Amino acid sequence: MDNVVELNNVTKQFKDFSVTDLNLQVKRGFVHGFIGANGAGKSTTIKMMMNLLKPDAGDVKVFGLDYKSHEKEIKERIGFVYDGNVFFEGMNLKDIKRIVAPAYKHWDDDVFKKYIDQFELPLNKSIKRFSKGMQMKASLAIALSHHAELIIMDEPTAGLDPIFRRELLELLQEIMIDGNRTIFFSTHITTDLDRIADYIAFINKGQLIFNKTIHEVSESYAIVKGRKELLDRDTEKAFVNIHQSSVGFEALTDDLAGAENTFGDSAVIERATLEDIMYYMKGGMQHV
Numbered sequence: 001m002d003n004v005v006e007l008n009n010v011t012k013q014f015k016d017f018s019v020t021d022l023n024l025q026v027k028r029g030f031v032h033g034f035i036g037a038n039g040a041g042k043s044t045t046i047k048m049m050m051n052l053l054k055p056d057a058g059d060v061k062v063f064g065l066d067y068k069s070h071e072k073e074i075k076e077r078i079g080f081v082y083d084g085n086v087f088f089e090g091m092n093l094k095d096i097k098r099i100v101a102p103a104y105k106h107w108d109d110d111v112f113k114k115y116i117d118q119f120e121l122p123l124n125k126s127i128k129r130f131s132k133g134m135q136m137k138a139s140l141a142i143a144l145s146h147h148a149e150l151i152i153m154d155e156p157t158a159g160l161d162p163i164f165r166r167e168l169l170e171l172l173q174e175i176m177i178d179g180n181r182t183i184f185f186s187t188h189i190t191t192d193l194d195r196i197a198d199y200i201a202f203i204n205k206g207q208l209i210f211n212k213t214i215h216e217v218s219e220s221y222a223i224v225k226g227r228k229e230l231l232d233r234d235t236e237k238a239f240v241n242i243h244q245s246s247v248g249f250e251a252l253t254d255d256l257a258g259a260e261n262t263f264g265d266s267a268v269i270e271r272a273t274l275e276d277i278m279y280y281m282k283g284g285m286q287h288v
């Protein structure tokens, strides 16, 4: 199984924040969700994947190639989707197509037309008058029209209404059917991932906490709830983080089987959602 993206020991240092020694592989043919709280380093990481930001150390490989000698080839094979000012402000989709199409070897006018119709996008309206959802659709239509093998999206569902969010997720599922495409997208709306992601990478304060299949995540992480007496030096080792009250505790474990062994029926053990994991990982020891 080959990796379409490989980040090896990647570090980027800003004044008050750093992404540190990041190792991340994205496998071909899967939907990979990238989660983390606000400011965790998702956009910074994605920008390094896109060569919009240079790492201070480590290396980035996309399709097994590096940007130094293969930038054009890599960019041709990636569709980068985000809602910001992707295009020149005053332009409409017709103008943009005229400029963008010749830049891609595999541009397909029929596919472009198909998505413009499907997304009900006006060709003659200035992009700056598009809503957030329309900008996202326009950006996605372009990525799909040049047959991008890897679609990278930075927060594609943020700020979208629930109906369009669901439509977008369905569309992403549809475009995965041929088996050769890969989607990597960041989000903090973790419920989106339950629907479509195969892999989840979780970044916290600039450090990668895990990169696992969604199945592995649900087989390893759990919330344990019980009486305070159950906690001692040994049993506490099972937990990533514990929230205590005067009588009881709730804690996150990354070793579901171990916790079941330790606590048996004396505690309530529930599968942890991605939101639970993000929440418990955010701080140090806390009290409820």
Ligand SMILES: Nc1ncnc2c1ncn2[C@@H]1O[C@H](COP(=O)(O)OP(=O)(O)OP(=O)(O)O)[C@@H](O)[C@H]1O
Residues within 6 Å of the ligand: 014, 015, 016, 017, 036, 037, 038, 039, 040, 041, 042, 043, 044, 045, 188
């Ligand atoms: N060019 C820059 N110079 C200095 N600091 C930066 C720069 N870009 C990002 N940062 C800082 O890096 C941190 C991580 O930002 P980043 O945008 O990667 O987070 P994020 O996980 O994408 O967050 P969000 O979900 O809020 O978009 C933030 O504290 C941000 O202020």
